[in-house]
Amino acid sequence: MSISSEERIEQFYRMVEENIENGMHYRDAIELAAVTVGGLITAKVSQAMAKYQEAIHPQSHLSQEEDKDALALLSMGVLWDNTYFNPIEPDTSTPLENTLAESIYFIMKYGKEEDGLNKALEANEKCEGDVESRAKAIQRVLEKV
Numbered sequence: 001m002s003i004s005s006e007e008r009i010e011q012f013y014r015m016v017e018e019n020i021e022n023g024m025h026y027r028d029a030i031e032l033a034a035v036t037v038g039g040l041i042t043a044k045v046s047q048a049m050a051k052y053q054e055a056i057h058p059q060s061h062l063s064q065e066e067d068k069d070a071l072a073l074l075s076m077g078v079l080w081d082n083t084y085f086n087p088i089e090p091d092t093s094t095p096l097e098n099t100l101a102e103s104i105y106f107i108m109k110y111g112k113e114e115d116g117l118n119k120a121l122e123a124n125e126k127c128e129g130d131v132e133s134r135a136k137a138i139q140r141v142l143e144k145v
Contacts, residue, residue: 044098048104048105069127110123110142
């Protein structure tokens with residue numbers, strides 16, 4: 001019997017929560033859960049981590065943009081180039097995994113800030129897409145921090 005995307009994502013978030021409850025830093029908890037669950041989850045978490053690094057790096061084009069969070073979600077999986085960019089269409093065969101990557105981006109970007117949960121939720125609200133599902137995922141992780 002094959003495990004569904006929804007079940008895999010639920011398994012991932014349960015593992016993240018358990019790892020955090022056991023004293024692990026949220027970034028380590030996310031990375032360990034992603035590697036343990038494997039498959040597309042690992043790839044999407046890697047995409048989110050790379051996009052987070054790009055968004056905070058002071059020399060990246062993306063970090064200079066006013067609307068960097070929305071642009072980060074649009075350019076997930078590719079480097080942002082402010083002079084020539086055509087947003088890539090999300091893979092419609094993996095909507096749950098795309099939402100997972102977007103949620104991890106917000107968790108990483110705002111999680112270490114004071115009042116990070118509220119900042120992540122506010123940033124999420126300003127972006128298009130599955131705001132409600134992202135908010136639930138953000139809360140699951142950052143409420144444990």
